[in-house]
Amino acid sequence: MIYKFIRAFGHLIHHVWPYSLSQRFSRYYAWLYTAWIACNFRKIGLHTKIEPGLYLVNGRKYIEIGEHCIIGRNSAITAHETPQYKTSVKISIGNGCMFGSDMHITAVNSIRIGKNVRAGKSILISDNSHGDPNDKTIRAITPNARPIYSKGKVVIGDNVWIGEKAAILAGVTVGDGAIIGANAVVTKDVPPYSIAVGIPARIIK
Secondary structure, eight states: OHHHHHHHHHHHHHHHSOHHHHHHHHHHHHHHHHHHHGGGSSEEOTTOEEOSOOEEESHHHHEEEOSSOEEOTTOEEEEOOBTTBOOSOSEEEOTTOEEOTTOEEEESSOEEEOSSOEEOTTOEEESOEESOTTOGGGTTSOGGGSOEEOSOOEEEOTTOEEOTTOEEOTTOEEOTTOEEOTTOEEOSOBOTTOEEETTTTEEOO
8 A cells, every 4th residue: 555655656746847857957956066066176177067975185286177077976086185195186087087976086196097088886096095005013003093005106098998896006007998897906007908807807808
């Protein structure tokens, strides 16, 4: 009985507020949200859309996004200040990039993303970790108390395709035109126009 009532109520709402109208409203709202949050970036290009729910750290000082980009909803872009890593721009995203929802880009050193990169939902691009994993002296310290450590910069070339839930970690360079498979964890360089899959990611083509 309750199920039938819920279904009937859903049909009524559909006639009053159809799905197509909801989608249109969401697009307009995303543009308004972009206009509101744009002043919190060092630079943001024309026709770039940032969907609602972005978690942003130090955007005005360290983060640049090019033109015609899309940042999916509920994403996080964070640039953290540390004494040992001093760069004017920590995160740079090129023109024409599209990222799905719930993605996370975090830098203390440097992350450079080229043009026309496509990425699925829930990806991670990080140049840092909580402490050097090779330093045995920090293992007794809780992760949040460990000094932020970066193995190296992250560079992602042009026209790269990153599958859902993939992770690209510190010190990695991904060449132009490469494909990163879904759920892959990339810990080593990926040559241009190759395909990397698995945990840890390996080159299969």
